[in-house]
């Protein structure tokens with residue numbers, strides 16, 4: 001059952017999971033994309049003063065509205081989000097060899113761009129931690145239907161937590177509106193899911209919430225590699 005009447009239970013469960021991560025899996029980090037789900041988790045972590053560091057991947061191709069969220073978080077919570085950026089030499093090599101927008105040419109070129117701009121910086125950000133947290137939800141896409149709250153992330157040799165696994169989109173927005181949480185202005189322009197600017201577009205009414213991400217690809221290939229190992233989704237072991 002996933003109606004809003006059980007929202008208070010889901011919220012309490014989420015806070016309990018975050019507290020458990022902070023207490024039992026320190027040092028732990030939260031990878032924030034600065035989108036709606038991640039603003040819920042940012043608010044819960046900072047409101048409850050949990051010992052969980054928050055970082056974001058600054059790919060160099062983000063929308064100005066997404067970058068503006070960094071300032072809004074600073075103004076609202078007095079906290080600076082740590083940024084991890086791609087290696088300049090790797091970006092320059094890719095652009096020189098393939099072109100600045102080669103990710104449109106093939107899935108392989110797209111994954112290579114994501115590897116350079118997201119996966120490698122993510123690996124650096126996770127290094128030295130026992131657990132990481134994402135704002136992923138099961139209902140977001142076909143690729144996330146089997147998402148578990150806690151997963152054994154063998155690739156990074158750490159635990160991965162998805163505390164919003166059971167949340168619906170209505171839950172996310174109910175929390176944001178009820179608690180006056182700042183959110184990315186693109187969400188009001190038909191962007192339910194937000195990635196890099198050239199790889200994200202607004203969706204039409206009735207479309208899947210992730211239909212605007214890498215819209216030129218098949219739904220099955222639509223992950224950035226942050227949750228993929230050797231070309232396969234990392235759903236190694238649910239705990």
Ligand code: SF4
Pocket residue numbers: 059061103110111113114115117118195196197198199224
């Ligand atoms: S989402 Fe697009 S621009 Fe961003 S890293 Fe992936 S391919 Fe590159």
